[in-house]
Amino acid sequence: MLDATQREIAACTLCVEAGFIASANPIFRGHAGQRLMVVGQAPGPTAAERPTPFSGASGKALQGWLRQAGFPDGALHRDFYLTSLTKCFPGPDRHGGKGDRPPSAVEIALCARHLDQEIALVRPEIILALGRMAAERLDPSARRLPLAALVGTLRPAERAGHAFQLLPLPHPSGVSRWLNDPANRARLDVALEVLSRQAGQTASRQDEGRKS
Numbered sequence: 514m515l516d517a518t519q520r521e522i523a524a525c526t527l528c529v530e531a532g533f534i535a536s537a538n539p540i541f542r543g544h545a546g547q548r549l550m551v552v553g554q555a556p557g558p559t560a561a562e563r564p565t566p567f568s569g570a571s572g573k574a575l576q577g578w579l580r581q582a583g584f585p586d587g588a589l590h591r592d593f594y595l596t597s598l599t600k601c602f603p604g605p606d607r608h609g610g611k612g613d614r615p616p617s618a619v620e621i622a623l624c625a626r627h628l629d630q631e632i633a634l635v636r637p638e639i640i641l642a643l644g645r646m647a648a649e650r651l652d653p654s655a656r657r658l659p660l661a662a663l664v665g666t667l668r669p670a671e672r673a674g675h676a677f678q679l680l681p682l683p684h685p686s687g688v689s690r691w692l693n694d695p696a697n698r699a700r701l702d703v704a705l706e707v708l709s710r711q712a713g714q715t716a717s718r719q720d721e722g723r724k725s
């Protein structure tokens with residue numbers, strides 16, 4: 514089932530047809546049964562050359578956070594289903610700013626069916642939401658809350674009929690200055706402690722399941 518969904522996503526050109534992007538290059542990676550999922554905002558500009566999600570600077574920062582939470586090197590690309598609100602790079606910022614253009618609400622809505630299918634078929638226990646846009650898409654109660662009110666919380670959420678624990682994190686992109694504030698860095702440290710604890714419980718449940 515997930516294979517069919519992934520083939521459908523890989524062939525999707527909805528945002529091209531709607532005039533948002535010149536060409537589609539959907540980026541995601543993972544397999545059914547992974548208990549951990551990362552939902553980012555959208556792939557970055559290196560997606561065309563490096564089709565593995567989070568293979569650039571953001572992935573390096575994210576792997577560093579996972580290491581702080583007790584995960585071994587390589588865990589990001591081995592243990593996590595990696596996806597995002599929109600699977601295609603939206604292009605550079607159109608107002609001349611640093612970084613990428615955030616996907617519009619319409620693009621996120623166009624891609625929502627893909628994300629819902631991924632969640633319904635992978636059935637993760639914990640989803641790391643990178644940035645406020647991802648957090649509020651996955652948990653409507655997070656809407657209009659600042660990132661500072663979200664990072665460090667573990668939020669029961671449900672999407673596509675599947676219940677999971679949502680852990681909001683800042684976006685690991687170097688463009689974000691959010692972590693320059695020591696109070697926000699402390700919020701991230703709390704979030705990584707929560708992740709460490711929750712992931713440990715998930716691993717224990719999996720071990721128990723294998724033994725029984």
Ligand code: SF4
Pocket residue numbers: 522525526527528529537538539599600601620623624627
């Ligand atoms: S961002 Fe999503 S909906 Fe838009 S073209 Fe890419 S895969 Fe399709």
